[in-house]
Amino acid sequence: MTLAELLRPTDAAAFVDSVRSREARLFPGAASSAPPLDMDGFEAMLGALHHAHEGVLHLARGGDRRPLPPTVVDADGMLDLRQVRQLFEDGETLYLTKAHRLSPSLADLCRGIELDLAEHGVALRAPAGAHVFATPAAAQGFAPHRDDHGSLVVQLDGHKTWRVEEGNGPQQPCGVPARDWARIPQREFALEPGDVLYVPEYRGHVARTGTSSSLHLTIRLFPLRWRDVLDEVVAGLPGLDAPVPHARTADADALAAGLADLLGSPGIRTALPGLLGGLSARRTARRVVLADGGLGERGGLEGIDEKTWLVRARGTDCRVTTDDVSATIHFPGGAVRGPSGVLAAFEHVAGARVLRAVDLPGVLAPGAAVDVVRKLVSEGLLRRARPGEIDGLVR
Numbered sequence: 044m045t046l047a048e049l050l051r052p053t054d055a056a057a058f059v060d061s062v063r064s065r066e067a068r069l070f071p072g073a074a075s076s077a078p079p080l081d082m083d084g085f086e087a088m089l090g091a092l093h094h095a096h097e098g099v100l101h102l103a104r105g106g107d108r109r110p111l112p113p114t115v116v117d118a119d120g121m122l123d124l125r126q127v128r129q130l131f132e133d134g135e136t137l138y139l140t141k142a143h144r145l146s147p148s149l150a151d152l153c154r155g156i157e158l159d160l161a162e163h164g165v166a167l168r169a170p171a172g173a174h175v176f177a178t179p180a181a182a183q184g185f186a187p188h189r190d191d192h193g194s195l196v197v198q199l200d201g202h203k204t205w206r207v208e209e210g211n212g213p214q215q216p217c218g219v220p221a222r223d224w225a226r227i228p229q230r231e232f233a234l235e236p237g238d239v240l241y242v243p244e245y246r247g248h249v250a251r252t253g254t255s256s257s258l259h260l261t262i263r264l265f266p267l268r269w270r271d272v273l274d275e276v277v278a279g280l281p282g283l284d285a286p287v288p289h290a291r292t293a294d295a296d297a298l299a300a301g302l303a304d305l306l307g308s309p310g311i312r313t314a315l316p317g318l319l320g321g322l323s324a325r326r327t328a329r330r331v332v333l334a335d336g337g338l339g340e341r342g343g344l345e346g347i348d349e350k351t352w353l354v355r356a357r358g359t360d361c362r363v364t365t366d367d368v369s370a371t372i373h374f375p376g377g378a379v380r381g382p383s384g385v386l387a388a389f390e391h392v393a394g395a396r397v398l399r400a401v402d403l404p405g406v407l408a409p410g411a412a413v414d415v416v417r418k419l420v421s422e423g424l425l426r427r428a429r430p431g432e433i434d435g436l437v438r
Contacts, residue, residue, distance in 0.1 A: 046159035049074055049152065049197070050239060058241060059163040062193060062266060065243035067207045067230060074197050075237025079148050082200050082258050085175055088145050089127060089137075094120045103136040106186025106218075131256075136176060136184030142260070143173040150333055153262060154358035156195070157329065161360070166267040170329065178203065178250075178257045187219040187249040193264040194242040198234040201257035205232045205240060208247035219247045234259070276318040281310045329375035333358040337423045344417045349401040352428040353416055359424055363389045374424045381415070388415055392424070397433050 047055040050073040061068040092099060096111040100122070103109075115126045131137055143149040153171040160167065178184050189212055196205070209228040212219075219227070227247060232240050242248050244266065277283065282305050287298070305311070335357040347353075361374040363386070370386035371378050372393060381389070387405030392398060400412040407415070419425045 045155040048077065049156070049195075051076070055159060056163065058195075059160065059165055061241050061243070062160070062165055062264065065211060065246065066241075067209075067232075067243060067246060068241050069232050069234075070239040070241075072235075072237045073239040078199050078237065079152055079197070080142075080146065080175065080199055080258070080260060082177070084146075085139070085177060085258060086124070088139065088142065088175075089122055090124055091145065092122055095122050099140055101138040101140070102130060103138050103184035104134055105183055108138065108185065131177065131179055134179055134182050136178040136182060138184065139175040139177075141172060142175045143171075146173075147334060149173045149260070151358060154329070154333060156262060156264070158358070158360055160264075167265050168267045168271045169265040170331070171265075172263045174261045174263065176257075176259050176261065178252050178259075180252055180254055180256050183249065183251040185249065187221070187224040187247050189213065189215070189217050189219065189245050189247050190242075190263075191216040191244055191265075193244045193266060194240075194248075195262040195264060196234070196240040196242065197260040197262070198236055198238045198240075199258040199260055200236055201252065201255040202236075203234050203250050203252050203257040203259060205234060205242075205248060205250045206230070207232065207240075207242055212245060212247055214245050216245070224249070272319070272322065275322055276315065279314065279318045281314055282308065329358070329360065332356070332376040332423050335423075336426055343427075344421060347400075347413065347417050347420060347427065349413050350399055351416075352433055353398055353400075353420065353425045354428045354432065355396050356423055356426050361393045361424060363393050372419075372424070374422075377422050379418055379422055379424075385411075385415060388412065392419065397428070398425075 045055075046058065050058055050070050053070045053073050058068070058070070060066075089095070089100065094116065096113050096116050098110070100111045101108055102111060115123055115130070117123055127137065143153045153173055157167060157171050176184060187206075189208075206229045208219075209230055212227070224247065229247075234240055244264075287301070333356070337356065359374050361372055364371050364373065365383065365386055368383055369380055370383055370389050371380040372389040379389075384405060384407065388403040388407060391403055391405075398416075400416045403412045403415065416425060420427070
């Protein structure tokens with residue numbers, strides 16, 4: 044699933060504008076056609092958890108979040124769902140973290156959003172992740188608070204009313220005391236199943252159910268910030284290891300002026316482009332390979348010939364780098380390096396979703412194109428197309 048599919052019929056560009064402008068926005072009914080999870084599916088995920096009390100499943104009520112009691116876990120480390128249901132009935136919100144690690148569909152959704160944001164020029168400082176919240180009727184799990192990430196809220200079941208701070212508050216994650224929250228201008232959003240709400244980072248918010256219980260998914264987005272850029276380069280900036288003159292340390296104005304002069308110096312201006320080179324690629328590199336039949340592919344590489352149709356594995360993106368003697372194609376979980384003669388072939392692979400060895404451009408020796416695609420299959424970037432998968436894509 045892609046970002047565009049999650050928000051349809053809304054243009055994904057409208058959501059990207061919300062991320063950049065830090066504007067809360069409601070996308071009514073955007074996810075109603077393909078909800079990624081329901082209450083039965085959520086309970087099935089809980090039933091499969093092992094040692095859920097060790098930082099995976101939490102309870103929340105009225106702003107008090109706490110770990111799941113160990114007594115809810117049996118001797119084999121599995122949840123006693125009878126007790127979990129009773130806790131929910133008694134008013135506890137069930138807060139499941141890192142749900143994308145448990146559900147292939149949620150893993151696909153998070154990866155698809157990352158790829159779509161990258162296409163629109165939005166870099167993230169950390170991978171997108173999914174948390175799931177089941178809240179009983181007439182309940183509030185969390186007190187008003189600000190997060191250090193944007194939240195893409197997908198209402199899956201029931202109804203929930205959100206109140207979101209208008210304008211930017213302090214740029215730090217924190218709780219908002221009740222007396223302060225009452226004075227802050229707010230917008231109210233009443234979410235129904237299929238609605239999607241974007242809450243920008245550091246924007247105060249709180250949510251409560253009415254007469255029905257609620258299940259919602261929060262996809263956490265961490266847009267790249269200037270402080271992240273500084274973290275990348277500060278260790279390599281020339282002059283920062285020099286001692287501060289004693290005369291300046293006692294005078295804050297003099298200290299500030301000295302630091303400003305240093306940061307604006309020709310040496311730092313000259314060093315910055317090299318230090319920042321590849322920043323986006325480093326920050327957006329996806330280290331995790333999604334499951335897509337890769338284990339089965341390794342045993343049948345000899346069956347791949349020059350006319351075998353291949354597709355990119357699920358959730359993969361790639362980039363190509365080159366030097367004087369070689370070319371390298373980078374992708375989630377690894378990279379393949381070859382002589383400079385494979386550059387055109389690697390660039391073709393990086394830009395294609397469907398391909399055959401016979402279609403690879405460049406100057407390749409007989410059989411070399413097949414060797415290239417077999418290597419990329421064995422590394423998990425490509426896999427053989429399944430029956431009917433490419434119908435309409437190659438016509």
